[in-house]
Each structure stands twice: as structure tokens, then as C-alpha cells.
Amino acid sequence: MIALATECLVFELSSGELIPFSADMLSVEMLGDAARWFESDFVSHAAKAVFHYFKHDLARQVVRVEEFSGALEKVLRGFLSPTTLSPERSSANCEVDLCRLAQDSGVGCELLFFPRLREELRCQLRQPQRILRFRGLRGCVKSLAGAHHWCPRCRTLEEQIVLFLRECLGVEAGTARVAMLVA
Numbered sequence: 001m002i003a004l005a006t007e008c009l010v011f012e013l014s015s016g017e018l019i020p021f022s023a024d025m026l027s028v029e030m031l032g033d034a035a036r037w038f039e040s041d042f043v044s045h046a047a048k049a050v051f052h053y054f055k056h057d058l059a060r061q062v063v064r065v066e067e068f069s070g071a072l073e074k075v076l077r078g079f080l081s082p083t084t085l086s087p088e089r090s091s092a093n094c095e096v097d098l099c100r101l102a103q104d105s106g107v108g109c110e111l112l113f114f115p116r117l118r119e120e121l122r123c124q125l126r127q128p129q130r131i132l133r134f135r136g137l138r139g140c141v142k143s144l145a146g147a148h149h150w151c152p153r154c155r156t157l158e159e160q161i162v163l164f165l166r167e168c169l170g171v172e173a174g175t176a177r178v179a180m181l182v183a
Contacts, residue, residue: 009055010062023051038076045183046075095133096120098140110144114164121168132180
């Protein structure tokens, strides 16, 4: 029997067939009005977050496709609001370029990067947005690590950045209802 890769989760189809997928292999398409409500990158990251939830938080190895799609739907519904449902997209969303912050900090200068990242988060929280978006995580990590290819050090640094953002948001947001997307 072949061992399942550690980053994979087995999906059980309604036919009973079992198929292993990694978070990067997931593909979700939105149709109809839902496609207007969410950008494809947002849906992709939400799917990866649900994958992480089943894999790491619940320590599951097998999940039914219906169960996964139901959880993803629940997560996405949580982001719907009257402004999301309106035909015009809310301009109250912000995006921070992590690559730019890393380049401004310099290669290997994590000591400069993290305080600047926290200040950027604080600045964004002063705005009326409901969703904070941080993009360019992979490029940012490679830049800070001085790596041309993804390596174990990159994975560790990526986890540190995401954890740092979560902790900062928890402290800085207070009672404000704000979501954060790190891509």
C-alpha cells in the first residue's frame, strides 16, 4: 500500500471513490450570482482554509466532498453582507502588497519587515474596510529568505508571517468585525 503524502487529504466522492488532493490541487468555480460576489483568488484561499481546517484542526484524513463543499459554502456565506450582495462591489476593501514590504525591508531583514507589517495592518484597520487583503505572500517569503526556490526555511517563514498577522489582527482589531485574507 502506498502511503499518503502528509500534505494531502483524501476526498470521498458520492460514488464511494477515494481521491487524494493537496490544498494546491483544489479547484473551485463559482457560477451565477456567486461569481459576481467573490473573486476567484478569494474563493481559492477560502477553499485552502477549509482544507486546512479539516486536515489540521480536525486531524481528518478522509472527508466527503459534500461535507467539504458544505463547509466552504458556510465560510463564503459568512462573508456575504448587504454591501456584498449589491451589484457594485464595496470599495471598502484594501490590499497590501507583501512583496513590496519585503523589498523595502531588504533581503534577510525580518527584523525590519515584521514591525512594518504590523504598522501596515494598523493603518489598514483605520480604514472602513471589512476585508483586509495581503497579497504576494510567496514572493515576500522568498525575498526575505533570499531563496530562488521554495525550501523548508520558506515554509517556516510563511507560517511565521501568517501567525504574526493573525495575532496582530486579534490584538489590533478589538471588537471590529474584520476578515483577513493572506495570499
